[in-house]
Amino acid sequence: MTSPASGATADLPEYAPIPPSSRGAMLNDQGYHVGQVERNLYWVTDGVYQAAFLTTAEGVVLFDAPPAIGGNLRRAIDEIAAANGVSNRVTHFVYSHHHHDHGGAASLFDGNVVRIGHEETRRLLARDNDAARPLPDITFADTYTLEVGDERVELAWHGPNHSPDNIYIHFPGHDTLMFIDVVNAGWVPIYNVNLSEDVPGYMQAPEIVLSYPWTHFICGHLGRLGTRDDVAVHQQYIADIEASAKEALAAVNPVPYYVHYGENVWAGVKGHLDAVVERAAAPIIAKYTGVLAAADVEEFTTTTTFQIMQSLRLDRGPSGPVHP
Numbered sequence: 001m002t003s004p005a006s007g008a009t010a011d012l013p014e015y016a017p018i019p020p021s022s023r024g025a026m027l028n029d030q031g032y033h034v035g036q037v038e039r040n041l042y043w044v045t046d047g048v049y050q051a052a053f054l055t056t057a058e059g060v061v062l063f064d065a066p067p068a069i070g071g072n073l074r075r076a077i078d079e080i081a082a083a084n085g086v087s088n089r090v091t092h093f094v095y096s097h098h099h100h101d102h103g104g105a106a107s108l109f110d111g112n113v114v115r116i117g118h119e120e121t122r123r124l125l126a127r128d129n130d131a132a133r134p135l136p137d138i139t140f141a142d143t144y145t146l147e148v149g150d151e152r153v154e155l156a157w158h159g160p161n162h163s164p165d166n167i168y169i170h171f172p173g174h175d176t177l178m179f180i181d182v183v184n185a186g187w188v189p190i191y192n193v194n195l196s197e198d199v200p201g202y203m204q205a206p207e208i209v210l211s212y213p214w215t216h217f218i219c220g221h222l223g224r225l226g227t228r229d230d231v232a233v234h235q236q237y238i239a240d241i242e243a244s245a246k247e248a249l250a251a252v253n254p255v256p257y258y259v260h261y262g263e264n265v266w267a268g269v270k271g272h273l274d275a276v277v278e279r280a281a282a283p284i285i286a287k288y289t290g291v292l293a294a295a296d297v298e299e300f301t302t303t304t305t306f307q308i309m310q311s312l313r314l315d316r317g318p319s320g321p322v323h324p
Ligand SMILES: [Zn+2]
Pocket: 097, 099, 102, 162, 163, 181
């Protein structure tokens, strides 16, 4: 071990304190917090990841199993079930999407568990062949109504966004929506549009989120529940990046970069795109520092700006003028 003063962290940059409104719940000695969302719907966090569960007359329905929370999911369920005198047996498990960081503890809940997921989740999990993430038994293409012990949960797929299979999990009887890895309540998205595959789908998803009726939002990350205002601030952040990227694409003249690098045209591409991204991202970083936590971790906003700028060129077009 090297000490922080002289070791690998000595030269790390310092950042602004996170806004108080972005802070998470206090964790217990085992490193988790379990909270009531509404009635018999609960959420669990380790401060970085989130999962949810519903206690019902028939058993517990678990939504996601991030390995970072892992065995604490069992402890959280046991704690709540014991306090309320209900069954702690997990009978149903729902995958929000196929990613390991949200489902990699699914195999902790085995036995007679009915697993539910989007048909693309099943295909991707079969491809990835990971024993930690057993395939869903029940799959659906567009919508699926899950009914367990008088409770109803509406699952829906509205197209690719963060991943091809990411679903909307609506709890109409609990005034809650769970939708993972697009909006980080109170925080900026991490690298590359929160590591998303479909940028137009990612950009459109918050509008779909807000089309549902809900008060409580389970976004999958960080230490608190989200609100409709959180989604609106995220939308504004993305809209600001889009507008800024458009402005910078139009304003930055690529010619000097290509002239400078001559036959190394890829170096010219880099010079041009780096200049566009720097111009586009700078006002966003300034505007959201102190508003969204980690806005001043510049790489998050610059890589997200790069992805959105490329999506504007490649998905929406034009990528450039048509040669006469
Ligand atoms: Zn993911």
